[in-house]
Amino acid sequence: MHSFTEENYLKAIYKLIEQEGDVVSTNAIAEKMSTKAASVTDMLKKLSDKKLINYQKYQGVTLTPKGEKVALNIIRKHRLWEMFLVEKLDFKWDEVHDVAEQLEHINSDKLIEEIDKFLNYPKVDPHGDPIPDAKGKLNIPKSHLLSKFKKNDVCIMTGVVDHSTAFLQYLDRSGIALGSEIKIKEIIEFDRSLQITINKGASIFISNDVAKNILVIIK
Amino acid sequence: MHSFTEENYLKAIYKLIEQEGDVVSTNAIAEKMSTKAASVTDMLKKLSDKKLINYQKYQGVTLTPKGEKVALNIIRKHRLWEMFLVEKLDFKWDEVHDVAEQLEHINSDKLIEEIDKFLNYPKVDPHGDPIPDAKGKLNIPKSHLLSKFKKNDVCIMTGVVDHSTAFLQYLDRSGIALGSEIKIKEIIEFDRSLQITINKGASIFISNDVAKNILVIIK
């Protein structure tokens, strides 16, 4: 149907629109895909010919409904596979992303529905990211970056932006997990770093870089 | 490491050597891969450069130890995934082959070891084919084609050659399953078709074509 490469571009565009805003630039895609802008332009022409994206030279890109459906299906598969690896095999949440990057391209409707059933229809993946249903619908309220909150706010950790092993292991070491209650005790002006408590425990410091990669909902 | 295409060629060569004999021809590979002889020649040069096969122009092909190791690892993954689909998800034995053709190329040692553990280290797949261990060793005695046996022989069904949905569903309808006791009541000279009984039941006819796709061990 679509090549792995096409699927990866569509997923990247979806995620960029999700966080960055309405239209996404050639350079942003190139950065996300670790490729060159010229390669991106070639692919944009191809995806546009296939009616998967809206693309006008120099004007940036959006997904068509068709393209969004493909992207959401890849994301669904990625997150269900991550959940399978953690729940059924002995994977830790920091070990699953790279394998899921491969598994998300396996093409079998029956397979993914059976995995969904096997896992008892989970709503979120091991990183707290919502899993789209078979129709591509997301049924979970949107979380926000911890870095956006202010002094004395109390919130619940619901997910991460960065899925890298290094970052996830840092969270493990710091005692920050999905569902943890995080209270902001202080925000340091100079570097926007935070003093927080986790589950009402002793306070710790985290950098703004870290706070920008933690997703929470207000309590 | 190796591309999907290279892996598929190595697997095809392994299987051809396994059944056909010691050396395998360009045309045989082309047929098995549903491609053209010219494409095969191109790939043989490449695999030879990588020291995965022994290849001399016009002289046919064998696998090097390195190439055989790669082939056996792909076969291991294919068969473990088939077992997973049948044992843990609701797949029938005639539904698993095409999905396993994709899953066999997923590259993660941890994943395949965990799947093996999850299945409790099975020795054979849903079609009775032996599963190589992590070192590439096969620990199951070799089966033979039902078409090779003679009148009054009694044997046990252990596997199939053809993995197609059509053939497996035919076996289901005929009541022939892994472990069935098959007795050869009569061999018709004219077309080498067989009259057999299954588990001492009523006798049925099967063509030589069918008998050549059923693997058995003598009882």
Next chain:
DNA sequence: ATAATAATTTAGATTAGTCTAAAAATTATT
């Protein structure tokens, strides 16, 4: 409004894998 800078696209190559048609080598038949 013009010039400088940054973003994006085009031009031209490269690599993996495939194909058809033609040439060369091997095998079989007289």
Next chain:
DNA sequence: AATAATTTTTAGACTAATCTAAATTATTAT
């Protein structure tokens, strides 16, 4: 042993995805 048939390889071309370098368009600063 020579010829015919078959198998295999080579030659040249195509597509998908990528790259570098150059050209073009858009944005920002003067």
